[in-house]
Amino acid sequence: MTQPSKQRTIIVSGATGYFGRYLIEDLAQIYHVVALTRDPAKSATMFSNPNVTCVEYDLYDHEKSAARLKKVCQDFDVWGLVNNAYDFSEKTGFNTPSGRIENISIDAMRAGLESGVLGPMVAAQTVGLAMVEKKIPGSIINISSMYGSVAPDRRLYDGKKVLNPVTYGVAKTAINGLTRYLSSFWGEYGIRCNSVAPGTFPNVETNSFNAPKDDEFTVRLKNKTTLDRVGHPRDLLGMIRLLLSDESSYITGQILNVDGGWTAI
Numbered sequence: 001m002t003q004p005s006k007q008r009t010i011i012v013s014g015a016t017g018y019f020g021r022y023l024i025e026d027l028a029q030i031y032h033v034v035a036l037t038r039d040p041a042k043s044a045t046m047f048s049n050p051n052v053t054c055v056e057y058d059l060y061d062h063e064k065s066a067a068r069l070k071k072v073c074q075d076f077d078v079w080g081l082v083n084n085a086y087d088f089s090e091k092t093g094f095n096t097p098s099g100r101i102e103n104i105s106i107d108a109m110r111a112g113l114e115s116g117v118l119g120p121m122v123a124a125q126t127v128g129l130a131m132v133e134k135k136i137p138g139s140i141i142n143i144s145s146m147y148g149s150v151a152p153d154r155r156l157y158d159g160k161k162v163l164n165p166v167t168y169g170v171a172k173t174a175i176n177g178l179t180r181y182l183s184s185f186w187g188e189y190g191i192r193c194n195s196v197a198p199g200t201f202p203n204v205e206t207n208s209f210n211a212p213k214d215d216e217f218t219v220r221l222k223n224k225t226t227l228d229r230v231g232h233p234r235d236l237l238g239m240i241r242l243l244l245s246d247e248s249s250y251i252t253g254q255i256l257n258v259d260g261g262w263t264a265i
């Protein structure tokens with residue numbers, strides 16, 4: 001079986017975010033990694049590893065992003081894409097009452113779908129086509145969410161400022177559809193596509209929109225898992241390594257939960 005190698009390039013979006021940093025630091029030990037980010041200067045400071053190449057990326061500028069990804073695929077042999085970026089902000093309805101179904105605007109709905117579905121779809125289309133042309137049996141991973149399979153429990157948010165908006169689960173459900181579609185239509189080229197669906201991973205390390213800074217809320221989240229704890233990005237690394245490697249050569253079209261048992265009960 002072929003071993004992972006630095007001759008193989010893996011593209012990861014959302015480079016400087018909570019998951020992105022851990023994913024890239026881990027993957028750069030065995031692959032060449034292209035880190036997609038809105039801020040290549042910040043990303044270059046974060047990743048001093050020479051196996052990391054930082055490239056500018058915008059989930060909302062599809063033409064520019066497609067052109068940049070096409071160039072990456074010309075310059076390197078891309079064996080994997082991890083669609084990890086997502087716009088957690090008020091623009092997509094996070095942590096604001098305007099993200100609720102009663103209030104959400106068309107603009108916020110559109111932003112949720114652009115960021116959560118169209119951006120990753122354009123990336124998968126561009127990178128997947130290059131894999132087909134170069135005859136590379138690569139692996140595409142869409143970072144979904146357990147909220148692509150179950151809805152957020154409304155009781156979690158009682159009396160809280162944090163809110164998971166309606167667009168999020170809709171976008172993550174849609175990306176699971178993309179996973180199955182790509183698995184079907186590009187299976188004949190040996191290209192595999194899977195969703196990884198994390199459970200609850202509140203950011204406990206940096207200031208972000210995804211960091212509740214509310215211990216009581218974190219306890220509510222923890223109590224919804226069978227392992228009695230929230231996740232840390234390190235909990236995802238094994239699954240991502242597996243899906244990018246030849247060890248998972250017969251796994252495709254799947255939605256793989258990494259959720260501490262949240263969706264088991």
Ligand SMILES: NC(=O)c1ccc[n+]([C@@H]2O[C@H](COP(=O)([O-])OP(=O)(O)OC[C@H]3O[C@@H](n4cnc5c(N)ncnc54)[C@H](OP(=O)(O)O)[C@@H]3O)[C@@H](O)[C@H]2O)c1
Nearest residue numbers: 014015016017018019037038058059084085086087198201
């Ligand atoms: N944390 C959780 O609890 C959790 C649970 C389930 C699923 N997920 C999924 O896991 C993925 C990563 O989440 P995370 O917790 O790491 O979130 P995060 O810390 O907010 O990181 C997301 C990253 O996406 C990139 N991004 C945001 N807006 C962008 C835009 N307009 N164009 C290009 N890139 C943009 C940014 O990277 P740059 O700053 O480098 O541009 C940002 O740091 C997401 O797909 C999320 O839905 C997270």
